[in-house]
Amino acid sequence: xxxxxxxxxxxxxxxxxxxxxxxxxxxxxxxxxxxxxxxxxxxxxxxxxxxxxxxxxxxxxxxxxxxxxxxxxxxxxxxxxxxxxxxxxxxxxxxxxxxxxxxxxxxxxxxxxxxxxxxxxxxxxxxxxxxxxxxxxxxxxxxxxxxxxxxxxxxxxxxxxxxxxxxxxxxxxxxxxxxxxxxxxxxxxxxxxxxxxxxxxxxxxxxxxxxxxxxxxxxxxxxxxxxxxxxxxxxxxxxxxxxxxxxxxxxxxxxxxxxxxxxxxxxxxxxxxxxxxxxxxxxxxxxxxxxxxxxxxxxxxxxxxxxxxxxxxxxxxxxxxxxxxxxxxxx
Amino acid sequence: xxxxxxxxxxxxxxxxxxxxxxxxxxxxxxxxxxxxxxxxxxxxxxxxxxxxxxxxxxxxxxxxxxxxxxxxxxxxxxxxxxxxxxxxxxxxxxxxxxxxxxxxxxxxxxxxxxxxxxxxxxxxxxxxxxxxxxxxxxxxxxxxxxxxxxxxxxxxxxxxxxxxxxxxxxxxxxxxxxxxxxxxxxxxxxxxxxxxxxxxxxxxxxxxxxxxxxxxxxxxxxxxxxxxxxxxxxxxxxxxxxxxxxxxxxxxxxxxxxxxxxxxxxxxxxxxxxxxxxxxxxxxxxxxxxxxxxxxxxxxxxxxxxxxxxxxxxxxxxxxxxxxxxxxxxxxxxxxxxxxxxxxxxxxxxxxxxxxxxxxxxxxxxxxxxxxxxxxxxxxxxxxxxxxxxxxxxxxxxxxxxxxxxxxxxxxxxxxxxxxxxxxxxxxxxxxxxxxxxxxxxxxxxxxxxxxxxxxxxxxxxxxxxxxxxxxxxxxxxxxxxxxxxxxxxxxxxxxxxxxxxxxxxxxxxxxxxxxxxxxxxxxxxxxxxxxxxxxxxxxxxxxxxxxxxxxxxxxxxxxxxxxxxxxxxxxxxxxxxxxxxxxxxxxxxxxxxxxxxxxxxxxxxxxxxxxxxxxxxxxxxxxxxxxxxxxxxxxxxxxxxxxxxxxxxxxxxxxxxxxxxx
Numbered sequence: 001x002x003x004x005x006x007x008x009x010x011x012x013x014x015x016x017x018x019x020x021x022x023x024x025x026x027x028x029x030x031x032x033x034x035x036x037x038x039x040x041x042x043x044x045x046x047x048x049x050x051x052x053x054x055x056x057x058x059x060x061x062x063x064x065x066x067x068x069x070x071x072x073x074x075x076x077x078x079x080x081x082x083x084x085x086x087x088x089x090x091x092x093x094x095x096x097x098x099x100x101x102x103x104x105x106x107x108x109x110x111x112x113x114x115x116x117x118x119x120x121x122x123x124x125x126x127x128x129x130x131x132x133x134x135x136x137x138x139x140x141x142x143x144x145x146x147x148x149x150x151x152x153x154x155x156x157x158x159x160x161x162x163x164x165x166x167x168x169x170x171x172x173x174x175x176x177x178x179x180x181x182x183x184x185x186x187x188x189x190x191x192x193x194x195x196x197x198x199x200x201x202x203x204x205x206x207x208x209x210x211x212x213x214x215x216x217x218x219x220x221x222x223x224x225x226x227x228x229x230x231x232x233x234x235x236x237x238x239x240x241x242x243x244x245x246x247x248x249x250x251x252x253x254x255x256x257x258x259x260x261x262x263x264x265x266x267x268x269x270x271x272x273x274x275x276x277x278x279x280x281x282x283x284x285x286x287x288x289x290x291x292x293x294x295x296x297x298x299x300x301x302x303x304x305x306x307x308x309x310x311x312x313x314x315x316x317x318x319x320x321x322x323x324x325x326x327x328x329x330x331x
Numbered sequence: 332x333x334x335x336x337x338x339x340x341x342x343x344x345x346x347x348x349x350x351x352x353x354x355x356x357x358x359x360x361x362x363x364x365x366x367x368x369x370x371x372x373x374x375x376x377x378x379x380x381x382x383x384x385x386x387x388x389x390x391x392x393x394x395x396x397x398x399x400x401x402x403x404x405x406x407x408x409x410x411x412x413x414x415x416x417x418x419x420x421x422x423x424x425x426x427x428x429x430x431x432x433x434x435x436x437x438x439x440x441x442x443x444x445x446x447x448x449x450x451x452x453x454x455x456x457x458x459x460x461x462x463x464x465x466x467x468x469x470x471x472x473x474x475x476x477x478x479x480x481x482x483x484x485x486x487x488x489x490x491x492x493x494x495x496x497x498x499x500x501x502x503x504x505x506x507x508x509x510x511x512x513x514x515x516x517x518x519x520x521x522x523x524x525x526x527x528x529x530x531x532x533x534x535x536x537x538x539x540x541x542x543x544x545x546x547x548x549x550x551x552x553x554x555x556x557x558x559x560x561x562x563x564x565x566x567x568x569x570x571x572x573x574x575x576x577x578x579x580x581x582x583x584x585x586x587x588x589x590x591x592x593x594x595x596x597x598x599x600x601x602x603x604x605x606x607x608x609x610x611x612x613x614x615x616x617x618x619x620x621x622x623x624x625x626x627x628x629x630x631x632x633x634x635x636x637x638x639x640x641x642x643x644x645x646x647x648x649x650x651x652x653x654x655x656x657x658x659x660x661x662x663x664x665x666x667x668x669x670x671x672x673x674x675x676x677x678x679x680x681x682x683x684x685x686x687x688x689x690x691x692x693x694x695x696x697x698x699x700x701x702x703x704x705x706x707x708x709x710x711x712x713x714x715x716x717x718x719x720x721x722x723x724x725x726x727x728x729x730x731x732x733x734x735x736x737x738x739x740x741x742x743x744x745x746x747x748x749x750x751x752x753x754x755x756x757x758x759x760x761x762x763x764x765x766x767x768x769x770x771x772x773x774x775x776x777x778x779x780x781x782x783x784x785x786x787x788x789x790x791x792x793x794x795x796x797x798x799x800x801x802x803x804x805x806x807x808x809x810x811x812x813x814x815x816x817x818x819x820x821x822x823x824x825x826x827x828x829x830x831x832x833x834x835x836x837x838x839x840x841x842x843x844x845x846x847x848x849x850x851x852x853x854x855x856x857x858x859x860x861x862x863x864x865x866x867x868x869x870x871x872x873x874x875x876x877x878x879x880x881x882x883x884x885x886x887x888x889x890x891x892x893x894x895x896x897x898x899x900x901x902x903x904x905x906x907x908x909x910x911x912x913x914x915x916x917x918x919x920x921x922x923x924x925x926x927x928x929x930x931x932x933x934x935x936x937x938x939x940x941x942x943x944x945x946x947x948x949x950x951x952x953x954x955x956x957x958x959x960x961x962x963x964x965x966x967x968x969x970x971x972x973x974x975x976x977x978x979x980x981x982x983x984x985x986x987x988x989x990x991x992x993x994x
Contacts, residue, residue, distance in 0.1 A: 050900070053447055058900060060451045064458055069525055071422065072654065074864045075461045075470050079477055081518040083454060085511030086481060093503070130499070133490045147490050180503065181481075181488050182447070 030172055030189035038104040039190060040126065041175075046188045048095045054183040057087060087183060094184040098134065098177045100126045105170070105194035106155070110325070114201045117163055119170045121192065124153035133179040137187075138170070165200040165286070165329045169193065199325045204288030206276050208295055208303075210268045267302035267314060268292075270324075290328050297321045346443050352487055353390045356446050357383060359480045360437060363456050366472060367430060370463035372418070375427055378408075382434035389438075396438050405435055426459040446487050453480045465862045467854070478504060521873075523886050524866040541580040541624045545746060545767050545790060546590040546731065559618060560769060560788075561626065562855060563781035564657075566612035570781065571628065573771060575664045577791065577803065578626035578783060580768035582643035584675075586757075588683045589731050591750065591765050594675075598642040601670030603630060603800075605663030616657045616780075618858050623648045626768050626783070628662035629803065635659040643764065655863035669800035671762065679762030679795065682754060689734040690751070694758035704761050704796055711755050712809040715748065722811035745807040749790040752806035762795040766803075776845075778852035915978055916968050923961060923985045940965055957988045 033039040050058065061083055068076030104122040111117035119138070123146060125131050131148040136156045143158045158173065169192075176187040270292045277285045289305070296303035297316060305312040305324045312324055348356065361383060367376040389395065408431040416424050433452040440449060457473045457480075485500050584594030610632075615625055625638050627646045635658045638646045648656070671679075685691075697714070701707035721742040730736045730743045733751045749765050756763040770789035772781050791805040860868070873881065924934055932950050934943045940962045944955075951958050964981045967974040 053444075055900065056447075056451060060454055063455065067455075067458055071462060072865060073458065073462060074862050075465055075473075076458045077522070077524075078470075078515060078519055078861075079454070079458055079461070079473070081515040081522070082474075082477065082511060084518070085514050086507055089507045089510050093507075145490050149496075179488065179490075181484055 026172055026189050030191040033103060033105050033190050033192045033194075035105055035193045035195075036107065038102050041099055041101045041103065041188055043095065043099040046095050046098050046186050048091060048184055048186040050091075051178060051182055051185045053181070054087075057083075057183050061087070090180050091184050093180055094177060094186045096129065097131055097179050098175065098186045098188070100129070101131065101134075101175070102126055103175065103190060103192075105192045107194065108196045110197035110199055110322070110329075112199045112201060113163065113165050116159070117196060117198045119158040119160070119168075119192075119194070119196050121156040121158060121170070121173065121194075122153060123148070123156060123175075132177070134175060134177050137174040137176055138172070163196075163198055165198050167326075167330055168196045168198060170196065197326060197329060199329045200283070200286045200290045202287060202291040202294050204284065204291045206288055206292075208268050208292050208299070208301070209270070209274055209276065210266075210301075266300070267304075268296055269304050269306060270296065271306040272308055273306070286328055290325065293321060293324045293328070347441055348443060348446060348487070350390055352446070353386070353440075355483050355486055356440070356449060357386065357437075359453055359476050359483055360433075360449065362472075362476045362479065363453060363460065366460045366464075366469065366476070367456075369469065370460055371423070371427060371430075372415075375430065378411075378431060379434045382438055386438055386440075395441065401435055401439055404438075405432070408432065408435065422462065426462065429459065430456060443487055447484065450480055450484045453477075467857050478508065481507070519864070520869070521885065523889055524864075524869050526866060541622065541626070541767055541788070543581050544590055544592045545581075545583055545750070545765060558785045559851070559854075560783045560785050561618065562616040563772065563783065564614045564616065564779075565781060566614075568779070569611060570774070571609075571611055571664050574808075575629075576771050577629045577766075577789075577805075578769040578772075578787075579629050579631070579645055579766060580624050580626050581766075582641075582645050582793075583765040583767065584678050586682060586750075586753070586765075588686045591753075594642075594678055594764075596641040596643075596645065596647075597639070600640050600642060600644050601668070603632075603663075603666050603668040603670070605630070605632065605666040607663075609663045609665035611662050611664065612660075613662070614657045614659050616655060616859065617648075617652050618655045618855075618863075623651060625652075625658050627658075627660045629664060630666050630668065631660050631662045633661035643766075654865065655858050667800050671795055671801075675764075676762050676795075679764055680757050680760050682757045687732070687734040687754065690737055690754055691758045693737070694755045697755075698759040704794075705799075707759065707761070708756065708794055708796070708804060711752065712804065712806060715752070715806050716809040720748075720810045722807065745790045748806040748810060749792050752804065753792045756792070756794055764793050764801075766791055766793055770805075775848050775852050775855075777848050778855050780852075780855060782851060916965065916981065919978070919981055919985060920961075920965060923988065926989050954988060954991060957984065957991060960984045961988060 031039050031041075031045070061080060064076060064080045064083065067073065068080055102124040104124065106120045106122050108118075108120050121136060123131075123134065125148045133145045133147055134156075135145050136143040136158050138158050139160065139162070141159055141161060143156045146154045146156055148154055158170070160168070171191060171193075173190050173192055174187050175190065176185060178185050270289055272285060272289065277288060280288065293303065293305065297318075297320075300316065302314045302316055303320075303324075304314045305327060307327060312320075312327065364376055364379050364383065367379070409428070412419075412424055412427050412431065415427075419427060429452065433449065433456060436445065436449060436452065440446060454477065457477050460473050461470060482500060482504050485503060486497070489496070489500065581593055581596075583591035585592045611628060613628065615627065617625060625646045625648050627634065627638075627640075627644070630644045631640060631646060634640055634646060637650075637656070638648055638658050640646045646658075646660075648658070682691075694711075697710050698707050701710055719741055722744060723742050724744055726736075726743040726747060727740045730740050730747055731750075733754050736743055736747055737751055737755075753763045753765050767788075767790045769783050769787040770791075771787050772783035774780070775782050789807070791803060791807065793801045794804050796802050878885075920940075927934070932947055934940075934947075944951075944958060944962050948955055961981065961984045964976045964984055967976050968978065968981060
């Protein structure tokens with residue numbers, strides 16, 4: 001039972017909190033950390049303010065002051081001043097806890113959206129002093145706490161629950177600490193120019209639309225590698241038939257195999273406008289296409305991604321797949 | 332409800348406390364509770380002990396306390412405390428409330444933020460303990476609790492991996508203390524002290540010191556206590572001889588047969604003449620909580636404005652003494668005081684007629700044999716000296732009867748002698764007054780101060796002799812000359828068993844004596860420069876450093892800093908409490924959504940705008956197209972790197988929408 005009816009809170013219709021990049025102040029003070037580079041933070045570059053806990057502490061100090069004054073409690077003043085000094089010394093400790101650090105932007109491998117992609121930032125301490133309970137805040141989301149006690153360096157994994165597929169900049173992050181006691185918050189801003197590529201969620205169980213041989217292939221510039229027509233030579237790969245090895249051209253370690261072009265059955269065109277996808281919305285289409293790309297790569301097919309704005313050539317291999325996935329991610 | 336209000340002012344990072352953390356949290360609280368036994372009547376700390384026990388049980392058995400149970404307990408606590416308001420007084424009632432509520436908070440505690448609030452409460456409680464007990468040891472104990480409190484908090488706030496690194500945390504606390512202490516001392520002595528913001532608490536409940544009247548036994552209580560009465564700092568180390576150290580207290584004129592009481596006190600003291608080389612300058616320091624008598628050396632000529640001196644040179648503080656206060660005096664021990672009024676002549680010879688006929692007859696007989704008043708006085712003193720009289724702090728019962736005392740019991744102490752002597756002298760019509768005060772004292776070689784204890788309490792008489800004025804006659808000196816020469820009663824008095832073991836040890840051991848001297852000096856310092864350090868003392872200290880002018884500047888600096896701090900904190904506080912309204916795009920969209928709400932179309936905060944549009948397609952009906960425009964523009968502005976629309980167009984779309992709906 002409640003004594004009062006909960007006041008109907010006028011909810012902000014769009015719960016958009018102020019993001020770091022909206023603030024002119026942050027833009028002004030953030031230090032730039034280029035991709036692959038690092039930034040060293042000295043004592044003077046960190047900001048510090050009391051937290052709400054600190055405010056309560058100050059209120060307690062005021063109470064102690066009034067009490068000691070009113071009752072002529074001289075001993076109370078000793079405790080009061082001790083508490084005050086502890087407050088100030090902890091302020092120094094807090095700011096020291098976050099200074100003399102090296103922050104390094106680390107290239108992140110692309111991740112699928114369903115694999116909880118995280119930005120990473122490497123932190124290293126430049127002095128022997130323990131650095132305790134540091135965290136990175138990006139768009140109001142906190143990373144796990146990191147303490148550098150025995151280790152000299154560690155990685156921050158910076159989460160973003162609102163992350164969508166695409167290429168994301170780490171951009172403005174706040175490195176913060178509240179250690180000891182949480183009376184103070186000390187922090188500094190960084191603009192990290194490191195990006196994270198997030199692939200769409202691979203989802204959907206439609207079969208890969210294979211391009212059948214009988215249907216023919218208008219595009220003569222595209223070649224599907226197969227086993228019928230000789231196409232050229234390439235390095236022997238595990239899985240190629242031993243019959244295809246060109247022993248005469250193989251020297252030492254290098255083994256050369258014949259490569260045959262194949263125009264039928266084993267190539268596919270992954271088209272955004274495929275009639276199978278007509279009923280789906282955009283994200284479902286993208287997910288299905290992603291699934292197709294992964295399956296096609298797994299099955300060793302030649303595949304071609306056709307997006308409304310861009311068409312990739314036929315191909316296969318990790319590099320081709322990454323390119324296709326990137327196209328899908330950024331569509 | 333107070334507690335839940337506190338919780339509403341959301342202190343972040345709340346995580347549940349583990350069993351071990353609870354034990355850590357309890358430790359300083361238990362220590363403070365031990366100290367609380369010295370402050371409160373037994374039952375208050377016992378309630379808290381019960382609460383601690385209950386908490387331990389709950390930690391052990393893994394149960395928590397029902398909110399309603401706690402509320403009921405809270406009501407109980409308030410009513411119990413309110414009932415004992417009369418007994419405790421205002422201040423201690425408030426402290427008791429804080430203390431008992433802290434116990435409730437402890438019962439309720441389950442998260443780290445509770446532990447933080449408990450830390451703050453503990454800080455206040457240590458202060459509360461010091462309100463009731465200001466001894467050095469208690470202070471050190473509280474200081475320990477205070478620091479331990481921080482240590483526990485440090486342990487609790489450490490991240491999980493480092494929680495067990497006690498050594499590192501001890502080092503941190505040690506560092507904090509080493510850095511803080513010099514500043515604490517500086518702040519303590521130089522931070523501007525202010526007079527109380529509102530009325531001072533009630534007067535101290537324990538008043539010792541000289542009484543305004545004298546009857547046999549009234550000094551006995553004092554005389555058996557080796558408590559410090561006051562301290563004296565003689566200027567230039569010029570100390571009068573022991574036998575001249577008479578510290579003058581109330582002067583008594585009226586005698587009803589048992590009790591001596593004062594005459595007219597507050598009239599200006601008369602002039603007296605004195606030998607210039609018998610001048611002594613000194614400071615009498617009374618260590619708090621006594622009545623207003625400030626004993627001055629016979630006879631004070633100049634005195635600090637903080638005292639007023641009465642008709643018989645008895646001096647009294649103008650304000651009640653609640654803390655250690657120093658009073659400056661100048662006295663001449665070799666003086667001639669001839670002033671006497673007719674009233675004094677009359678009242679100075681009054682005795683209850685026929686109460687002690689044996690004494691009266693004896694006095695008259697002796698007077699008849701005497702050649703002069705002075706001769707008579709000497710004969711009386713001779714009688715006391717030779718009449719087998721004994722000095723004892725434990726006289727036989729009935730010694731207050733002068734006839735019985737003088738001719739039968741012949742054993743008593745200064746009050747009996749002074750009273751009997753005065754009675755004898757008055758019987759023959761010579762004016763005499765009884766003076767009570769202290770006699771003697773001891774130098775503390777460590778602090779170089781002169782210490783006068785309660786056991787130095789004394790009573791003597793002053794006789795008015797023609798041509799000589801008022802002359803001090805100490806009948807006790809006639810009986811027990813060592814009492815006055817040594818200024819040391821316990822070496823000679825019978826009944827020393829009643830003195831404390833400390834005093835007895837002091838008499839017997841030189842080493843112990845000097846140890847006691849050190850402790851006394853430390854105590855004097857503690858009282859003077861720590862416990863009773865206040866505004867006045869600070870002014871004195873600043874003056875000594877030549878900083879008395881700087882005080883106002885220090886004040887201004889402190890005020891400016893304080894004002895800036897307050898402004899900064901309030902701005903910060905508002906920023907912390909304020910919710911961000913969003914940028915212009917958000918505000919525009921909010922406006923639109925408010926409009927939609929009026930049409931009974933609601934958007935969930937978890938919904939994206941696209942989803943909202945899809946879900947409310949039917950509700951929007953023919954406005955769907957316009958709504959879609961708005962959402963597309965919003966998406967463009969919010970998420971696109973190069974938006975093809977601007978805020979003005981979003982505004983226009985929204986205006987279009989609202990106008991259409993209104994029609």
